[in-house]
Structure formats: C-alpha cells, structure tokens
Amino acid sequence: MPMRAAPSLPFLRPCIIFSPFFFLIILVIYQVDDFASQTKTVVGHNLNPTPWHLFPPNTFTEKTRYARVSKIIQCSYLTCRRRSITPTTTKIPEWHTRQSSNTVGKCPMFFTRIDHDLQPWVRSGISLSSVMEAQKFAAFRVVIVGGKLYVDFFYACVQSRAMFTVWGLLQLLRRYPGTVPDVDLMFDCMDKPTISREEHGSKPLPLFRYCTTMDHFDIPFPDWSFWGWPEIDIGPWDEEFIGIKQGSQVLNWTQKLSYAYWKGNPDVQSPVRVDLLQCNNSDIIGAQIMRQDWVEEAKNGFKESKLSNQCNHRYKIYAEGYAWSVSLKYILSCGSLALIIAPQYEEFFNHGLISMTNYWPISRLDICPSIKFAVSWGNTHHSEAKAIGKSGQDLMESMSMARVYDYMYHLITEYSKLLRFKPEPPPSAHEICEESLLCFADPTQRQCLERSTTYPSPTPPCTL
Ligand SMILES: *[C@@H]1O[C@H](CO)[C@@H](O)[C@H](O)[C@H]1NC(C)=O
Ligand SMILES: *[C@@H]1O[C@H](CO)[C@@H](O)[C@H](O)[C@H]1NC(C)=O
Numbered sequence: 001m002p003m004r005a006a007p008s009l010p011f012l013r014p015c016i017i018f019s020p021f022f023f024l025i026i027l028v029i030y031q032v033d034d035f036a037s038q039t040k041t042v043v044g045h046n047l048n049p050t051p052w053h054l055f056p057p058n059t060f061t062e063k064t065r066y067a068r069v070s071k072i073i074q075c076s077y078l079t080c081r082r083r084s085i086t087p088t089t090t091k092i093p094e095w096h097t098r099q100s101s102n103t104v105g106k107c108p109m110f111f112t113r114i115d116h117d118l119q120p121w122v123r124s125g126i127s128l129s130s131v132m133e134a135q136k137f138a139a140f141r142v143v144i145v146g147g148k149l150y151v152d153f154f155y156a157c158v159q160s161r162a163m164f165t166v167w168g169l170l171q172l173l174r175r176y177p178g179t180v181p182d183v184d185l186m187f188d189c190m191d192k193p194t195i196s197r198e199e200h201g202s203k204p205l206p207l208f209r210y211c212t213t214m215d216h217f218d219i220p221f222p223d224w225s226f227w228g229w230p231e232i233d234i235g236p237w238d239e240e241f242i243g244i245k246q247g248s249q250v251l252n253w254t255q256k257l258s259y260a261y262w263k264g265n266p267d268v269q270s271p272v273r274v275d276l277l278q279c280n281n282s283d284i285i286g287a288q289i290m291r292q293d294w295v296e297e298a299k300n301g302f303k304e305s306k307l308s309n310q311c312n313h314r315y316k317i318y319a320e321g322y323a324w325s326v327s328l329k330y331i332l333s334c335g336s337l338a339l340i341i342a343p344q345y346e347e348f349f350n351h352g353l354i355s356m357t358n359y360w361p362i363s364r365l366d367i368c369p370s371i372k373f374a375v376s377w378g379n380t381h382h383s384e385a386k387a388i389g390k391s392g393q394d395l396m397e398s399m400s401m402a403r404v405y406d407y408m409y410h411l412i413t414e415y416s417k418l419l420r421f422k423p424e425p426p427p428s429a430h431e432i433c434e435e436s437l438l439c440f441a442d443p444t445q446r447q448c449l450e451r452s453t454t455y456p457s458p459t460p461p462c463t464l
Helices: 002-011 020-036 065-085 109-121 128-137 161-175 237-248 271-277 294-299 327-333 367-378 382-398 401-418 434-440 443-451
Strands: 140-145 148-153 183-187 257-264 287-291 313-318 337-341 360-362 430-432
Touching: 020 065, 065 430, 065 434, 109 401, 128 183, 140 161, 148 161, 161 401, 161 434, 161 443, 183 401, 237 327, 237 382, 237 401, 257 367, 271 367, 287 313, 287 367, 313 327, 313 367, 313 382, 327 337, 327 382, 337 367, 337 382, 360 367, 367 382, 430 434, 434 443
Parallel strands: 257 287, 257 313, 313 337, 337 360
Antiparallel strands: 140 148, 140 183, 148 430
C-alpha cells in the first residue's frame, strides 16, 4: 500500500521529496504496512475462518487502518522483544531437581485417558511429517522451545477461543517454569473431531482439540472456557466453581424444585437438543426445557443466565450441542443429580464420569421416558439421588485449575516423549508472551485473562 503517502506529496517542498531521508521514510511506511498486512494474530488479523467450520468474521476494535497497523506492529513485534531485553531468570523449581516428597499425590482418575489418547503413537512415535500432515486440519501450531511459546496461525478461531487457549498455554509455562518440555503440536479450535480412526487408521495424525469421540484420534485438551468465555460472561473456572457451589447451597435438597432443568440453545444442529424440546413438561415428564437467548440476555447484563442461579433444581440435564458442550462442568458443579444424555463427544475429564456414582445416564433414543424415570426415582430416593449429585460436584471440585494445569503438563510431557524430532519454531511462527497477548485483548477479555492468571506451583504436578 505505498500509495497511501501520495496525497501529501504536493504539499512538500521538492528538496524534502528528493532527499534520501524522505525515501527512507516511504520505504519504512511501505514495509511496516506490508508487514502488518501479512502478520497473523491471535485475534484473527489477516486470517480466514476455518474452512471446515465457517463463522462470522471477527471484528476488530481498532477503527482505522492506521490504528490496526500500529497495533499489530506493537503487539506482535515489539512487546515480547522488549521484555526479553531484561531477561527473566526462570528459576527451575526445587521440586524438579530433587526427589521431593510429592504433596499432591496421585492424579485423579480422569488422567488415565492420557495414556489412552496417545496409544496410537506409542510404537511408531510422532514424526515431523505426521505433524505437518495434521496441519491440514489445524487452526494453529504450537511450538514450545526453551520455555518460550511460539504460535503459527493458519486460520482464525471463532470469538476469543484462540486467545484464551493460547493464554492457557502461557499460564502453564508460568505455573511450571523451566519444566515444560519442548514440543511441537497442531491444534484445531473448532468443535468437531476430524481425524477418524477409520480413515486415518494406517497413519494416525496427531491433532489437539477440545473434544474427541471413540471413533477419532483427536487428542482432547482443556477448552478455552477454563480461563473464561467473556462473550457470554463466563469467568475463569475456579471462580465459577466457587460461585456455583455457593449457589447450590441456597436451597436444601427438599426445597429444590422436584423436576429436571435444562437451559441452552437448541438451534445448534444438535438432534439431541431437538428431541429434548419434546420433554418440556414439568408435571408429566418432570422436565423444564428453556431456550437461552444470548442476545436478549446480554442486554440484561446476563443476570438471567448466571450459572450460580441455576442450581435450584434437584435434577440438571446435560445435552450435547453441535459437539461437546462446555456446560457439562457447570451442570455437574451444582450438586444436583446430573442427568446426562448419552454423549458422543468426550472432553479430557470424561473418564472421571461413572454412571450411577456421579451422574445418572439418560438413553439417547428414549430421552423423555428416561428422564421421567430418573426424576420419579429421585423423588422417591432422596438420599441416594442427593449422594450421586454430591459426588458429581466433588468430582468437579477435584478438577481445580491446579489439576487442569497438571493435565496439560502431563499430556504435553507424554506427547513430547513420543516426538521423533527436535521441535523448532518455524520461521512463520511468532513468539507469544503474556504481554503481547494482553496487548490484543479488549477490556472485557483483559479482565477475564488477568483474573485467570496463575502463579508458579509450590508443589510438583500430581503423579500419573
Ligand atoms: C430445608 O429447609 C427448610 C426451610 O428452611 C426446613 O424446614 C427443612 O427442615 C430443611 N430440610 C433439611 C433436610 O435440612
Ligand atoms: C417450556 O415450558 C415452559 C413453561 O411452560 C415455557 O415457559 C418455556 O418457554 C418452554 N420452553 C420452550 C423451549 O418452549
């Protein structure tokens, strides 16, 4: 875009126009502009939406082109570099270098899936060529080398998913400084798993995303909402859990409404949710199914949708959306009896769910009768129903952010052991540090990110 400087030319005196200094400035402006129009950022500058899942383009807060260019240059090129002038001595925690007594103990049961998810590569290892092949399905590539994070963006992610996911990785590095191994992995931020076991059986491609199914090789990783989802006013997970747990204690079990409750968006191409609408009858079926209207609720400052106000029912229903739904952890946190409609998609913690111990399974084919049966059983077996609900809440309590970081730590560590090459950031990747990511955040996002900042762990991760 060198022409942008042209209109001002007639107003300059010839001696300035022809001075070498002037051409230098033109060259710099040209280069800066060119640089910025090629720089791909965590908020989606110069990126198209993932072709496999289209969504409305991200809107940028900068009003003018000039503001956008200077923001991109500032955040992408100047921020982390400035920081590295004053080297932060990353002190390796003592527990890593000596045989410390582990005070955290064994990881919760849901960690068992790390082994399971990495099984396809145990014998073959993970070659650079399979990582590169997985790029076809990825929105970005994450490379960690020497405790620094580099990200190469290929496609934009919907809303602030990329920002919050990358933030989560930065927080992992902050939590376990100097101990996260070098790694190179492909990540897709959209909903549905893509590496089907049938199609890719002969050469499984390693791809991280937020969920998987039994029929896919995709490796589940904690989703962005653990650090917050500002678009719908959901805060960091630890904060939300405390709020929901308090909210769940406002009414005692007998006071809670004696039917099952679901609130969400049924218009997400989810057959389960469409079927669930048929069960909306609190007297006959024992279920109330409410439609979430995010646009309306945003106008009221989300007062109607506060998660902590949604624990007044003895039964809470979980129904998958387009793929998994982030709502599962909030539903389980209520301490109500969670009625989980047989899910197809799994998050990283699904292995912790035990039927009749911490939730009640609902048949996918027979949703309304199955809910009806569960509710009438619960209303005649108060203490048993309450105990299952409590056990679901305890499971969520055990999945604190500390354990979420441990999960990320172990998954990345085990994955890195399988790499058959030395990770190196590709030339197109950018170093991302906390400051450079915050630099792109709008005020609401920034608030959420800052609230979810972690601190170096005083103890080693739980043991696998
Ligand atoms: C629940 O709360 C109500 C009203 O405060 C009280 O009458 C009842 O005894 C409580 N039930 C239990 C089981 O604590
Ligand atoms: C379900 O029924 C309740 C009460 O009758 C009603 O307010 C609500 O709008 C219904 N839900 C849907 C999705 O139609």
